[in-house]
Amino acid sequence: MKPLKQACVTVHGHLVIGGEPDGKPDANIQFDSCHNEGKLSFGGALHVVNGLTMRSGFVMIQDSDSAGGGGLYIRGNGLHQTGGKVLLKDCGSDGSGGGLLIDSDDGFQQDAGDISCIGCAAAQRGGCMAITGRAIISGSVDVKNCSADLGKSPAWFGVFPVESHIAHV
DSSP states (O other): OOOBSSOSEEESSOEEESOOSSSOOOOEEEEESOBBOOTTOOOSSEEESSOEEEOSSEEEEESOEESSSSSEEEOTTOEEESSOEEEEESOEESSSOSSEEEOSTTOEEESSOEEEEESOEESSSOSSEEESSOEEESSEEEEESOEESSSSOSSEESOOOTTOOEEEO
């Protein structure tokens, strides 16, 4: 099988995961062993061009890597999480954002929900995640055994407000 030179899945628009609280089944999305070997291609499992809204459900990305955003790369309108859970496990980046890279002025707005990074690593900054824009975190972010070769924080690269709820284990 020929190595991938792009993410396993690329969404060229805005991606919405999960539904409204109307009783419909939630999304359950899993990626495993997505290896993007493109030197300038970001997102091992998932590359979203115009923002991601996570409403509910579960997304798991494990054992995936790329040049930036080892598991997940988001541009455009950033990440807006109103619920659900994202698990990034054993993902890696040759650049920044071992698990997740958000490359957007809109950055990361988490009203509710959970993001967990376990064993993610970056050759540059943000072993768990790197964010180029703002970050407002009202849900939870759990970081365990993540590392980065540059920067002061092995888990994060970005600016976070005082009201952030971040647990480093």
